[in-house]
Amino acid sequence: MDDDLPHSPTTSRNYPEEDQTPTSDREIHAFYSYSMAAEVFAVVGVGAFLPVTLEQLARENGVLYSDRTTPCTGTSASASRLLTRAGATRDPDQCLVHILGADVTTASFAMYTFSAAVLCQAVILASFSSFADYGTITDNSPRASSNKALSGNNRKKLLLTFGTIGALTSMSFIFVTPTIYLFGAILVILGITCLGSSFVILNSFLPLLASNHPSVRNTNEAQSHKRDPDNVELKVSNSISSRAVGLGFAAALFVQILSILVLSSSKKIFGDSISSTLPLRLTLLLAGVWWLLFMIPTYLYLRPRPGPPLANAELQSFERNKLFVLLAYISFAWRSLWRTVTIAARLKQMVIFLAAWFILSDAVASVSGTAILFARTELKFGTIEIALLSITAMLSGVAGASLIPHLSNRLQWSSNKTIIVCLVVMEGIPIYGLLGYLPFVQAWGVGGLQQSWEIYPLAIIDGMVMAGLNSYCRAIYGQLVPPGNEAAFFALFAITDKGSSAIGPAMVGRIVDLTGHIRPAFWLLTVLIAIPIPLIWWVDIDKGKDDARKMARILKNEEGYALRLDNMGEEEETEELMRDDESSTH
Helix, strand or coil, X not given: CXXXXXXXXXXXXXXXXXXXXXXXXXXXXXXXXXXXHHHHHHHHHHHHXXXXXXXXXXXXXXXXXXXXXXXXXXXXXXXXXXXXXXXXXXXXXXXXXXXXXXXXXXXXXXXXXXXXHHHHHHHHHHHHHHHHHCCCEECCCHHHHHHCCCCCCHHHHHHHHHHHHHHHHHHHHHHCCHHHHHHHHHHHHHHHHHHHHHHHHHHHHHHHHHHCCHHHHHHHHHHCCCCCCCCHHHHHHHHHHHHHHHHHHHHHHHHHHXXXXXXXXXXXXXXXXXXXXXXXXXXXXXXXXXXXXXXXXXXXXXXXXXXXXXXXXXXXXXXXXXXXXXXXXXXHHHHHHHHHHHHHHCCHHHHHHHHHHHHHHHHHHHHHHHHHHXXXXXXXXXXHHHHHHHHHHHHHHHXXXXXXXXXXXXXXXXXXXXXXXXXXXXXXXXXXXXXXXXXXXXXXXXXXXXXXXXXXXXXXXXXXXXXXXXXXXXXXXXXXXXXXXXXXXXXHHHHHHHHXXXXXXHHHHHXXXXXXXXXXXXXHHHHHHHCHHHHHHHXXXXXHHHXXXXXXXXXXXXXXXXXXXXCCCCHHHHHHHHHXXXXXXX
C-alpha cells in the first residue's frame, strides 16, 4: 500500500517495530472512508430509525394503557395528530408491552434496549481493546507460532472485524418481524456494540496519523523545548477529526435522503398490505450495505500502525488450545485495563477530562435518544417526519463540522472554550422544552415544544454542537494519551463514554414509565449538560500532553514496553521518575 514511503530519519523509535512512515493523503482518506461508512449506521440507524423500529415492533405486540387488553396496532403513533401538553394526565392510549414480568411503555423499551447495548459495549471494549496496542509476540519458543492469532496488525484487524459484523447485523434487520421483536433488541445490542468498538479502534489511529503527519514532523524539533497552546499536532488532529465527522455526516445525509425515497415509495411498490416495519427495515438494510462497501478503502489503504511487542512473560500461562489462548488474551485485556486506569489516575489532566467526559457523553446520548422518542410519541411524528428531522440535524452537523473549527480559529478560542460554548448552546434544548410547563406559555399554544415544527430549530442546534463536541473532545483526549498506548486509552475513553451513556437513557425510560410522558426528562438533561462545563474549563491541555509524554517514557523503561506497573513504586516514586525524566530533557 504505502510501504514504499520513507521513514523519518530524524525521529527516534519508541520501540523497534514502530511504524513512523509519514502519514500520506491516501491513508488519511482511508481514515475518512471508515468514518463515512460507520457514521451512516450511527446517524441513520442508531440516531433515527433504530429507536423508531424498536418502538414500532414492540407496539405491534402491545396493549393500551387504558384497559391492558386492546391491541395498539390500530392506534399507532402516526395515527393521531393531537399533541400532549406539558402537565397533562397520562395518555390512556399509551402503548404498553409485557417484558420479563413487567409492563413497560414501548418508548421506554427502546431506551432500556439502548442502555443494555452500551453496557454490553463497555464490557466488550474492556475485553479486547488493550491488545490492539500491541504488535508481534516476542516468543522464540515452539508454541509461539500458535499464539499468532491475535498478533501483528491487531488494530486494523479489529477495526475491520467489528465493522463487518456491525454491517451484517444492520442488514439482518430485514428478517425481523413483529413476532420476533425481542430478536430485534438483540440485533440492536450487537450492532451498537460493534459500531462503538470499531469507532474506538478508529479513534486510536487519530493521534498516530497526527504525530506522523509531515507538517508535524517538520515542526517537532522547533517546538520540543517550548510550550505552545496551539501546537501544530493538536491543530492537525483537530483538522482530521473535524473533517472525518463532517464527511461522515455528509454520507449519512445522502443515505438518509435515499431512506426517505424508500419510505415514501414502499407502499407503492409493495401495496397497502405491507408491514408497518418493512420500510424501516429496508433503510437499515441500506445502511448496512453502505457500511460494508465503504470499508473497502480502509482495508486497502489504512496502515496497520502496530504497537510495541507483547512480551513473552505475558504468554507463559498460555496453552496451545485456541480457547485457552482467547481466554488468556481476555484476561490480559482486563488486567491491562486496570493498569490503564491506574496510569490514568496518575495523570491529573486526564482525570479531570474523563470526569467531564463521563457526564458529557451521557448527556449527549440522552438528548439524542430522548428527542427522537419525544417526536415519535409526544409530537406524533411518522417515519418520514423522523427522517426529515434526522436530515435537519445532519445538515446542521455537516455545517457545524466546518463552521465551528472556523469560528474557533477566527475568535482564537482554545479547544476547552470551544467545547464549553457548545455545551452552553446545547443547554438551550432541554430548557426550551421545560418552557412548556409555564402556564402563560401553555396559554399561547406555542413554545416549549407544544407544536411539532418547534423541534426542527432544536435539531439544528443539536446537530451543530454535536459535530463540535465529537471532534474536539476526541482530539483533546488524543493529546492526553501516553504515546504507544492509544488503543488501550481510547478504550478507556469509550468505556467511560458507554459506561455512563447507559445511565441517562435508563433514567429517561424510568421517568417515562412513572409519568407516562417524556417531557419531565428535560429536567434531567438540563443538569447533565451543565455539570461538565467547569470541569472542561479546568483541563490544561499543554500540561496534560507533557505529562503523557513523560509517562510514556517511564512506561518504556518498564519490562516489555507494556502498560506494566508491577515494578513501579508508590506515587512518590513515580513523581520522582517524572522529575528526573524532565530534568534530563533540558
